[in-house]
Each structure stands twice: as structure tokens, then as C-alpha cells.
Amino acid sequence: MENHFEMGLDALRQKILVMASRAETAVNESVQALVHRDYDLAVRVREDDNIIDQFEVEIDEMAIVLLTKAPLASNLRLITVAMKVSQNLERIGDEATKIAKRARDLAQEPPVKINLDVTRMASLSLAMVKDALDAFVHRDSTAARALIPRDKEVDALNKQIHQQLAEHMMLNPDTIARCLHWIVASKSLERIADHAKNIAEEVVYLCEAQDIRHTLGKPSAAPS
Numbered sequence: 001m002e003n004h005f006e007m008g009l010d011a012l013r014q015k016i017l018v019m020a021s022r023a024e025t026a027v028n029e030s031v032q033a034l035v036h037r038d039y040d041l042a043v044r045v046r047e048d049d050n051i052i053d054q055f056e057v058e059i060d061e062m063a064i065v066l067l068t069k070a071p072l073a074s075n076l077r078l079i080t081v082a083m084k085v086s087q088n089l090e091r092i093g094d095e096a097t098k099i100a101k102r103a104r105d106l107a108q109e110p111p112v113k114i115n116l117d118v119t120r121m122a123s124l125s126l127a128m129v130k131d132a133l134d135a136f137v138h139r140d141s142t143a144a145r146a147l148i149p150r151d152k153e154v155d156a157l158n159k160q161i162h163q164q165l166a167e168h169m170m171l172n173p174d175t176i177a178r179c180l181h182w183i184v185a186s187k188s189l190e191r192i193a194d195h196a197k198n199i200a201e202e203v204v205y206l207c208e209a210q211d212i213r214h215t216l217g218k219p220s221a222a223p224s
Helices: 002-036 039-047 049-067 073-106 118-138 141-171 173-208
Strands: none
Touching: 002 039, 002 049, 002 073, 002 118, 002 173, 039 049, 039 073, 049 073, 073 118, 073 173, 118 141, 118 173, 141 173
């Protein structure tokens, strides 16, 4: 029975990793569509969103079955955290879809002639997602805590991009609609980093049985 339960936990972890890969691909492709004005790629990303949604449903179903068999409190934490990780990955997929929608619309308009550091922002956000998932797989609360402050760098980039676009709109009123698409895309990248931070906070809860979502994330003693 215990071996069967462990196999179920392993299957749950593997499903989350596949879902994470799908979400990462969606973000990468949506940003590529945005930067390279690729209409067809943007449309494909939007059409594939239901695949990530289905992963969340399947993970929830697996988790509910495992919850009825969990022998230890630590198992309960792992399963509930897995469900929350899946929820954040689904929302990352949603943000990729939003970016793809803006990419699709912008591809049909003249380009906005302004240098925005969107690819760097996307790289930082996706690195946070990857590291948060690694911390989850390895149950590494130290790595999870170290990741959380990195969200501020993405926030700063988002603010910088918004300022650049606001100034550009003031000088070029005919670009307002197109600039607003870029503002929404930038905000989505910032939200992706937020979801990575959420996953990291859940890892801390998994490892330490401490909820740090509304604290400064200071370390505490491990649970007995």
C-alpha cells in the first residue's frame, strides 16, 4: 500500500513537471510572437491554452485520490502544495495567452519604434519559474527563500517599460492603442514572476510548515 502511494506521489510530481514545461513553452512562444510580430505563432499559443487547463484538472483529480490515502501530515502538505503549484502554472498559461493576444493584434499594426527590454523581463520571469519548480522537486526551502526577492527586479523592469511607453504615447498620440498592448504584455510578464514567487512560498510551507505569504519570509525552526 505504501509503495502504491509513493508511486502515486511520483506520478503527481511528473505530471506537474510536464505541465510546467508546457507553461514555459507557452510563455516563450508568446514572447517570441510579440517580439517578432509572428501572427500565426500568437494564434497557436492561444489555441493551446486548453491543454494547460486540462493538466490542472487532471492534477486536481490525482491529488484528491491521494489525499484520501495520505498517511502523514507531511504527505498532506505535499499534495495540497502540488495543487497550488498546478494552479499557479495554469495562471502562468493564462498570462501567456494574454501576451499572445496582444502579439496577434500588434502583428496587424505598424510596429512601435521603441526599444523595450521585454525579452530580458521574460527571461528573468521564466528563470524564476524554473528555479521555483526545482525547489519544489528537491524540497529546498533555502533555494525557495532565495528566489523570492528576485521578483523585485522584474517589478522594476515592468515599471521602466511602463514609463517608456507612457512617454512615447505623450509624444506620439497615434501610437496609444499599440502602446497599451505592450503595457498589458509587460504586466503579464510581471504576473508570471509573481506566480513563480507564489510557488516558492508554497515550497517554504511544504518544507517548514510555515506560511510566509504575508510575512517578510524570515526563516524559522523546522517543524517537529
